[in-house]
Amino acid sequence: MTVWNLLDKLNIPYHNEDLILNAFVHSSYVNEQNKFLEDNERLEFMGDAVLQICVSERLFKNKVPLSEGDMTLYRAKLVCEEALASYSLKLGLNEYLMLGLGEERNGGRQRPSIIADLFESFIGALYLDSGMSSVNIILDIVMNKALNDLDSLGITDYKTKLQEYIQADSRKSVSYEVINVTGPSNAPEFEVVVKLDQLVFGIGKGLSKKKAEQMAAKDAFEKLVK
Incomplete structure (x- = not known):
């Protein structure tokens, strides 16, 4: 199967x-072959910018x-190296990657940093060649599951962080109480509200009890660590 088949x-x-x-040309390949004059780094730069705006719009x-803060956290998780590498693998892009012999022998075809860059360069090439509609087809495939279940991204668990911070100095535990719906x-x-010894340390709101508890824990944690 070729990239054209895909x-x-x-x-x-x-x-x-x-x-x-050109999106599949690693710098190690250019150094050993005369077929391409340029590697995929400029397309990677383009793809990074496209991903930032596309993911921001979806969030x-x-x-x-x-909130702005939540969107920033989710976007960072969706476009981190680990995530981008997983997208490449899901699409099988690494199968078409052009590597130098040394990089091939050293496992470059599976290396997260290389195949994460590959995904960005692929997105950059698609955008330049046929526009945002093509990019969105790819993002629908690789991101929709996570976007439809943002909790699965495992963004910072402030309840756990707060509990660990409190227990570092004492054996006390915190409690959460819904004060308004x-x-x-x-x-x-x-x-x-989140309480410690019946004293309110933080308050938060959310469209679910779980989310509100996280926001209250975040409020308390940020106050305590200042």
């Missing part, structure tokens, strides 16, 4: 084949509105 299978149009192929349009029954907003 694009055809996904109904992604392509016009400049040299541009698409902004999330069915449950996210507002909004319609099908979309309530919870307001929660």
Whole structure:
């Protein structure tokens, strides 16, 4: 199977084949071969910028509105090296990667840093060749599951961080209490306080009790560590 088979299978149009192929050219290949004059680093730069705006837009349009801070955390998780490398593997992009012999022998085809850069360069090439619609086809495949279940991304668990911080100096534990619920029954907003020895240390709101507890823990943690 070639990259052209992959694009055809996904109904992604392509016009400049040299541009698409350039996304798969690692610097080690350029150093050993005369076929390509340029590696994929400039396309990687382009793809990084495209991913930032695409992922930001998807988070902004999330069915449950996210705060700026939450969007920043989720975006960082969705475009980190580990995530980008997993996208490359899911699409099988590393199969088409052009590596120098030394890099091939040293496992470059599976190296997270290399295949994460590959995904960015691939996105950059698609954007330049056929626009955002092609990029969105790819992102639908590799990101939709995570975007539909943001909790699965494992963003910082402030409840755990707060508990660990408190227990570092004592054996006390914190407790959480819902103090208010507002909004319609099908979309309530919870307001929660976190207490230590019946003293309120933090307060938070969220569209679920779990989210409100996390926000309260975050509020308390940030106050305590100042």
